Amino acid sequence: MAATATPSVLLPRTRVLVASADSGFRKRLMTDPLYASAWREEASGGAHALARLGELRCDSVLLDRHLPDLDAVEVAELIRKRYPLISVEFVDSRGAQTDPRDVEICEPSSMDGVKGSSTRGETEAMEMPAAGVEDNHCNHAAAGAAYLQLQKGLAFREEGAFGGMVGESRAMQQVYALARMVGGRDTTVLIIGETGTGKELVAQGLHTLSGRAKQPCMVVNCAAIPEALLESELFGHARGAFTGAVQSRLGRIHMAQGGTLFLDEIGDLPLAMQAKLLRFLQNGEVQRLGSSEVYRVDVRVVCATNVSLSEMVKAKRFREDLYYRLAVFPIVMPPLRMRAEDIPALVRHFLSALSEDIHISERTVSVAAMDWLKVQRWPGNVRELQHGVERAFILAGNETELRTEHFRSFAEMSGEGEQRQTK
Secondary structure, eight states, X not given: OOEEEOOOOOOXXXXXXXEOSOXXXXXXXXXXXXXXXXXEEEESSHHHHHHHHXXXXXXXXEEESSOSSSOHHXXXXXXXXXXXXXXXXXXXXXXXXXXXXXXXXXOGGGGGGOXXXXXXXXXXXEOOOOOOOOOOOOOHHXXXXXXXXXXXXXXXXXXXXXXXXXXXXXXXXXXXXXXXXXXXXXXXXXXXXXXXXXXXXXXXXXXXXXXXXXXXXXXXXXXXXXXXXXXXXXXXXXTTSSTTOXXXXXXXXXXXXXXXXXXXXXXXXOHHHHHHHHHXXXXXXXXXXTOXXXXXXXXXXXXXXXXXXXXXXXXXXSXXXXXXXXXXXXXXXXXXXXXXXXXXXXHHHHHHHHXXXXXXXXXXXXXXXHHHHHTSOOTTHHHHHHHHHHHHHHXXXXXXXXOHHHXXXXXXXXXXXXXXXXX
């Protein structure tokens, strides 16, 4: 049974985050004398709270039981796992007003029992285990991915990889778990990661898991299409809309009807096109270039970026309203250097495919070579590793085992050898 206690007075320079959809309730708590000496921050929901925790170093969270997007108990448990030193207290924006100093202390193991009602201002603090916490300055979109990290991590271990991806590291388990949670929904997903981390594989996996799997998944690389052609490519055009438009054409959005639209490198979308995309996301309507007709289109949107959209928003190079439309459910792809334990499985996977292509027995990699591979930086991530394995496979000729020199020789010839020695 939870015990009632009085929260300790917050020390100066303590930072408290109030998470509630009720702005009036947030303001009342923020102005309470109990928190007068603290820095106070606000969040409008569970996902927003977890995103803010990624941006700020907070000491305490006041979490409304009635969040508009996520279950408050699950959010609290995720905060406990991700940020062990942050205290979490439940508050009730719908209850009768009482003294906010009435605190009900709950053990983490009793989290399932705290979903009942409590009075407004009443809090239930979770006891947190001792552990270190990093000062995380991730951008808002990247930090947002933390809000459901590893919620089903143990279940994932029994399910295997996701969407043809390879890797059993903790970082990849988080990606797989998040992707499975959102895959069956129509929620807009923003996949964030460096070039070569597998963002398109995640997008394809999300499409396969959805109820739209039998419908098309249209891919648009926003960085590869000239700006002058991008509107026609996305929205289509009518006959005579411009010089050379000898016949009408449907755009990629329309062609994805009933399925998924994957917008890769969304950060390269010109500002003018951002406004048109925002309008489509708001009303689900498409108007072809040079036509007055408007069509309703039902598609699920998945985007990917290798740049910080929040930084682009600050620089006025990306619309803030579009950013929040796209970053409903962010998934962050870890770079290969952050999951070096996956390199052996990736190398074996690539070697198996190469050997199968030319119908020979599968090649192996020496222990020394594998150790060398695991300490490289791989700025091109998995794609670069794949190319490196293919080069070594070719250089090894008829040898059945790939050695360190097979991998290093090309790097040295291309002038990368010295650069790769520093991790």
